[in-house]
Amino acid sequence: MPSDQDGVMIILSSPSGAGKTTLVKMLSELDNFEISISHTTRQPRHNEAPNKDYFFVDEKEFNRFIKNEEFLEYAKVFSNFYGTTRTPVINKLNNGKNVLFDIDWQGADQIKNKNLDYKLISFFILPPSKEILFERLSNRDMKDKLIAEERMKQFERDVLHWINYDYVVINDSIESCYSKIKNLIYAEINNGSKDYDVNYIRKHVEILTS
Ligand code: 5GP
Secondary structure, three states, X not given: OOOOOOOOEEEEEOOOOOOHHHHHHHHOOOOOXXXXXXXXXXXXXXXXXXXXXXXXXXXXXXXXXXXXXXXXXXXXXXXXXXXXXXXXXXXXXXXXXXXXXXXXXXXXXXXXXXXXXXXXXXXXXXXXXXXXXXXXXXXXXXOOHHHHHHHHHHHHHHHXXXXXXXXXXXXXXXHHHHHHHHHHHHHHHOOOOOOOOHHHHHHHHHXXXX
């Protein structure tokens, strides 16, 4: 049975290239925080370690997880499947660990709609500007400018989901973005005061989508 000693669920989502994966890794260094490792049908990137960054599986195995209802959530993102298995997450939470999820808005919606008895805090990370986002995406996918362009188009659609998150944080510098998220998490856990201005975020989204 869930109790006060349970960990909290912390979701970080963002349009591709906003720096969320780095932030999740930094937050996982905090005492008592652990990352939920997803399953994916995507091929590993050269810098990714199996069973650490992702559990890499084929579609057949992924479908088996779906059929056995082992996923807390799953979604198709950029033509690959991604999913979070339920048991490791619940075990961590029951052991008092705070669990970090690096998942997209579809997964965030699914977890929210489950109304689990664990506290949930959701963050949406935004880039400071469209120009900086394009620069980051182009650097990442040097070999394929088309991917950067395709992800910019996706950005326009993804950004609209900001409204469904508890907090939206702008990643203008990784250190200050990390501090803001960390402070908001601790304020939520300890019922402290939160330094957050939703109107400022609303204006930023207007600029990003104009
Ligand atoms: P990437 O392929 O760049 O690692 O991830 C692509 C997108 O899939 C990112 O937005 C990432 O947050 C999302 N993602 C990674 N794991 C999961 C998951 O288990 N579930 C869902 N819904 N999205 C995920």
